[in-house]
Each structure stands twice: as structure tokens, then as C-alpha cells.
Amino acid sequence: MKRLLLILLIAPFLIVSAYAEDGSTPPDAGFDVRTVRDALPEDVRDVGGELRLDGDYDSAGALERLWNRFLVQIADSLRESAREVLAVLALAMLCTLGSVLTQGQKQAEYIQIAGCAAASCLLADGTGSLVGRATAALSELSDYASAVLPAVYSAAAACGAPGSASARYAASCFALDTLMAASQSLILPLIYATIAMAVCGSIFDNPLLKSGLKLTKKLAGMLMTGMTMVFTGFLSVTGLVTGSADAAAVKATKTVISAAIPVVGKILSDAASSVLAAASLVRNAAGAFGLVAVCALCVAPFAAFGVRKLMFSLAAAAAEMTAGERMARLLGEFSSVMGILLGLVGCYGVMLLMSIVSAIRTVTG
Amino acid sequence: MELMFRVSASVICVLLVSLLIRRTNPEMAALLGLAVVAVILLASLRLSSGIQELHGFVRDKFGLxxxxxxxxxxxxxxxxxxxxxxxxxxxxxxxxxxxxxxxxxxxxxxxxxxxxxxxxxxxxxxxx
Known part of the structure; x- marks a missing residue:
């Protein structure tokens, strides 16, 4: 009895204050959504801007910074590629002069061959480093995907769509991993084979080489297009099936809470809706930031490959008028290689963007 | 242009002389032909400075x-x-x-x- 009295006497002194959470504190759904920003390289992080989870993300400013970054990258790529392309065109001009001096002779063909071999040596060096750049861009996107997708899909699951989010997350991870594996084991070797056949085809006028070249280009294109189409289809179907199930589950849970708990059931149900709304705020903010970040990551390789593709096409047209068919064909094929590299990075970027958009658009009840 | 006139004039002279002596002295006609080719080539070498300039320009400007x-x-x-x-x-x-x-x-x-x-x-x- 004495003990009980003692406890009752001491108990009032043990009471501590408790307050509701401050409204300015971002809602935390149990996952580290800040990784969406922290996983980015410093320069890309600046493009994305501040990740605000209160629904006040400056998307217009981010898009403006993205556009400016794109323009800077284009200017850099133009400077880098102009020297390379002008060197090849100068070589083409020398070959043309030589061919004019030796017109009607067998030696004119040797001059063209020498010119093509020299141009191949010049171009293949640069293209080799560009393939490395594409691989680096893919690794960067892959690293970012492993940071952004868990965050946005966790947020989507917290919004009341655990089934849909987990299914789409699994599909996205599987597709991105498959594309990464395919790019390393299939598409990159196909690109190297295309370069090799283009170089040989410009020197040795062999129909087999031409057919092989067409085949490798078509195969690479089909692989990338096929994978993107399958991924889009799978994501759509998964969303349709699991989305309805999640919506039904959320609705049923709310009804059960409202009906089963006599007085506070309705209040609890409304509170649950508020929690879901807060989670959707986090999901949308992280998703929007992720979209801008993926675009910012893709900007540099897109500018490099796009500008080079354009420059090589222009150089091919110029070479066709002056240096002859061999040189024009070689430049045209290098332009195609740039197109494949652009497609590879673009494919991965589009898949990642679709994954994030899919998480944002997850339907909840 | 001046060089071209000189080359044309010397070639016409050699051609005429060569036609005259070809029947009686064909080996001299062949030697004459050879000599005129050498002279024309030597005279044309002066014009190759433009090509050398282009070569240097391409090498320095484009890093070839x-x-x-x-x-x-x-x-x-x-x-x-x-x-x-x-x-x-x-x-x-x-x-x-x-x-x-x-x-x-x-x-x-x-x-x-x-x-x-x-x-x-x-x-x-x-x-x-």
C-alpha cells in the first residue's frame, strides 16, 4: 500500500510534454527520400535544385536550368566535334586534289583507300572514346536508378498502392537490369562490329560487308526498340491489374475502419486518408525531381552523340560532293553509329523516366 | 599563267623538232621527250609551294x-x-x-x- 502511495506521489513529476509534429517538417514515410537528390553528381544536383517535400518544388526553374545545361553541352560538343570533322574533311580535300592529279589511273583508287584508312584511324579513335562515354552514362543512370526507384516506389506504396508499386518496381528493375546486361553483352559488341565493318567496307567494296553492316545496325535497333516496347506493355498491364486491386483494398480498409469502430471509426478513416495524401505529396515531389534529374543526366551524352551524328551526316554530304563515295559512306556509317549510341542511352533514359512516371501515376483509392 | 605559256611554247618547239628527227634519229626524239618532261616538272615545282602551304595549314590547324x-x-x-x-x-x-x-x-x-x-x-x- 505504501509503495502504491509512493508511486502515485511520484507519478505527477514524471509527466513530460508531448506536441504534435510541426507542419513545416516534411512527412517521412519511413524511407529516405533524400537519396533522390543525394545520389546525383554535384553539377546535376544543381540542375535539379532543392528537393522540397511540401509540394512547392520549383519545376519551372529546374526546367530552365536543364535547358541552359543542354545549350552549354551542345556548344561544348560542337567545339569538340568540329575539329575532328574538319580534320576528316581536310583529308578528304587532299584526297580529292590527289585524285584530280591522277585522274583516269589506278592510283587514284589507292589515294582514296589511303584517305579512307587515314580517316578511319582519326574517327575510330574518337568513336572509341564516345562508346566509353555511352557506357559511363549508362552506369551513371543505373546508379541513379538504384537510388531513385526505391524512393519513389516506396512513396507510391505508402500512398496505398503496395501491390501495384511493388509489381511495377520489380518490372522496372528487371527491365533496366536486362537492358544494362543486353547493352554490355549484345548492343556494345554490335556497335563495335558496326564500326569495324564500316571501316572495312569503306576500303574493300564487298557486298557481304555491306549486308553485315545493315544487319548489325538493324539488330541493335530492333533490340532496343523491342525491349522498350515490351517494358512499356508490361508496365501498363501490371498497372491495370494491380492498380484496381490496390484501389479496392484501400476502399475496403476505409469502410471496415469506419464501420467496425463505433465512435472514432470515421475520424480514423479520415486520418488515414490524410496520411495517404501526405505520402502522395512526397511521391510526387520525389518523382518530379527524379524526372528532371534523369533528363539532366541524359543531357550531356545526348548533346555529344546528337551533335556528332549531325556533323557526320553533314560531312558525309560534303564528302559525297567532293571526295567521292568511299569517304561519304564511311562518314555516313559513323553517323549511324552515333545514332545507335544515342538510341542506347535514350532507351535507358526513357525506361527510367517511364518507371518514375509510372510510380507517380500509381492509382490509389 | 606565265609558266603555262612558257611550258606550252617549249612543248610545241620540242614537238616540232621531235617530228623532224623521229624518222632519222628516233633515240634522239625519245631523249628530247624525256628532257622536256624533266624541264616542265622542274618548272612546275615552283607552283607546289601552294600545296605545301595547304599541307602545313591542314597539319597545324586541324592537327592532322x-x-x-x-x-x-x-x-x-x-x-x-x-x-x-x-x-x-x-x-x-x-x-x-x-x-x-x-x-x-x-x-x-x-x-x-x-x-x-x-x-x-x-x-x-x-x-x-
Whole structure:
């Protein structure tokens, strides 16, 4: 009895204050959504801007910074590629002069061959480093995907769509991993084979080489297009099936809470809706930031490959008028290689963007 | 332009003299032909300074290395020499010698571009 009295006497002194959470504190759904920003390289992080989870993300400013970054990258790529392309065109001009001096002779063909071999040596060096750049861009996107997708899909699951989010997350991870594996084991070797056949085809006028070249280009294109189409289809179907199930589950849970708990059931149900709304705020903010970040990551390789593709096409047209068919064909094929590299990075970027958009658009009840 | 007039004038003179002596002294006619070719080539060398300038410009401005440009230039030179020699042989009714010169010219051109081709093939091999 004495003990009980003692406890009752001491108990009032043990009471501590408790307050509701401050409204300015971002809602935390149990996952580290800040990784969406922290996983980015410093320069890309600046493009994305501040990740605000209160629904006040400056998307217009981010898009403006993205556009400016794109323009800077284009200017850099133009400077880098102009020297390379002008060197090849100068070589083409020398070959043309030589061919004019030796017109009607067998030696004119040797001059063209020498010119093509020299141009191949010049171009293949640069293209080799560009393939490395594409691989680096893919690794960067892959690293970012492993940071952004868990965050946005966790947020989507917290919004009341655990089934849909987990299914789409699994599909996205599987597709991105498959594309990464395919790019390393299939598409990159196909690109190297295309370069090799283009170089040989410009020197040795062999129909087999031409057919092989067409085949490798078509195969690479089909692989990338096929994978993107399958991924889009799978994501759509998964969303349709699991989305309805999640919506039904959320609705049923709310009804059960409202009906089963006599007085506070309705209040609890409304509170649950508020929690879901807060989670959707986090999901949308992280998703929007992720979209801008993926675009910012893709900007540099897109500018490099796009500008080079354009420059090589222009150089091919110029070479066709002056240096002859061999040189024009070689430049045209290098332009195609740039197109494949652009497609590879673009494919991965589009898949990642679709994954994030899919998480944002997850339907909840 | 001035050079072209001089070349044309000397060629016409040599041609006329050659026509005159061809029947009586064909070996002298052939030597005369050879001499005029040498003189014209020597006189034309002065004009090659423009090409050398272009070569230097391309090398300095676009960073084209000599390993890349030399084979193209050497091929042109070999082709010019082959053509002149083969035509001289044909003028002297030495078709076989002309064919041999052309064959030698082709082999020479192949030999000139071979290091470049080897570099390119090595590079292709490195890619695959």
C-alpha cells in the first residue's frame, strides 16, 4: 500500500510534454527520400535544385536550368566535334586534289583507300572514346536508378498502392537490369562490329560487308526498340491489374475502419486518408525531381552523340560532293553509329523516366 | 599563267623538232621527250609551294599528323611519276615496259599505304 502511495506521489513529476509534429517538417514515410537528390553528381544536383517535400518544388526553374545545361553541352560538343570533322574533311580535300592529279589511273583508287584508312584511324579513335562515354552514362543512370526507384516506389506504396508499386518496381528493375546486361553483352559488341565493318567496307567494296553492316545496325535497333516496347506493355498491364486491386483494398480498409469502430471509426478513416495524401505529396515531389534529374543526366551524352551524328551526316554530304563515295559512306556509317549510341542511352533514359512516371501515376483509392 | 605559256611554247618547239628527227634519229626524239618532261616538272615545282602551304595549314590547324597525311601525298607523287614514265614508254613503243611501270606504280602505292592499312586493321582488331 505504501509503495502504491509512493508511486502515485511520484507519478505527477514524471509527466513530460508531448506536441504534435510541426507542419513545416516534411512527412517521412519511413524511407529516405533524400537519396533522390543525394545520389546525383554535384553539377546535376544543381540542375535539379532543392528537393522540397511540401509540394512547392520549383519545376519551372529546374526546367530552365536543364535547358541552359543542354545549350552549354551542345556548344561544348560542337567545339569538340568540329575539329575532328574538319580534320576528316581536310583529308578528304587532299584526297580529292590527289585524285584530280591522277585522274583516269589506278592510283587514284589507292589515294582514296589511303584517305579512307587515314580517316578511319582519326574517327575510330574518337568513336572509341564516345562508346566509353555511352557506357559511363549508362552506369551513371543505373546508379541513379538504384537510388531513385526505391524512393519513389516506396512513396507510391505508402500512398496505398503496395501491390501495384511493388509489381511495377520489380518490372522496372528487371527491365533496366536486362537492358544494362543486353547493352554490355549484345548492343556494345554490335556497335563495335558496326564500326569495324564500316571501316572495312569503306576500303574493300564487298557486298557481304555491306549486308553485315545493315544487319548489325538493324539488330541493335530492333533490340532496343523491342525491349522498350515490351517494358512499356508490361508496365501498363501490371498497372491495370494491380492498380484496381490496390484501389479496392484501400476502399475496403476505409469502410471496415469506419464501420467496425463505433465512435472514432470515421475520424480514423479520415486520418488515414490524410496520411495517404501526405505520402502522395512526397511521391510526387520525389518523382518530379527524379524526372528532371534523369533528363539532366541524359543531357550531356545526348548533346555529344546528337551533335556528332549531325556533323557526320553533314560531312558525309560534303564528302559525297567532293571526295567521292568511299569517304561519304564511311562518314555516313559513323553517323549511324552515333545514332545507335544515342538510341542506347535514350532507351535507358526513357525506361527510367517511364518507371518514375509510372510510380507517380500509381492509382490509389 | 606565265609558266603555262612558257611550258606550252617549249612543248610545241620540242614537238616540232621531235617530228623532224623521229624518222632519222628516233633515240634522239625519245631523249628530247624525256628532257622536256624533266624541264616542265622542274618548272612546275615552283607552283607546289601552294600545296605545301595547304599541307602545313591542314597539319597545324586541324592537327592532322604526318603519319596520316604522308601516305596520301606519297601516293599522289607515285601516281604522277608512274603516269609520266608509262607514257614515255608508250611513246617509245615499249608497251611491255609501260605495263611493268604501271604494275610497279601500283605495288609502290600499295607499299605506301600498307602501314596505314595495318594501323587501321590493328585498330579494327582491337575493337572486335
Amino acid at each position: 599528323s604526318e603519319t596520316v597525311m604522308q601516305p596520301v601525298i606519297k601516293c599522289v607523287a607515285a601516281a604522277i611519276v608512274t603516269r609520266l614514265t608509262a607514257d614515255l614508254c608508250k611513246d617509245s613503243s615499249q608497251s611491255a615496259a609501260a605495263a611493268a611501270v604501271e604494275l610497279a606504280g601500283s605495288l609502290c602505292a600499295l607499299g605506301i599505304i600498307m602501314p596505314l592499312l595495318m594501323t587501321m586493321l590493328r585498330m579494327v582488331g582491337g575493337l572486335l
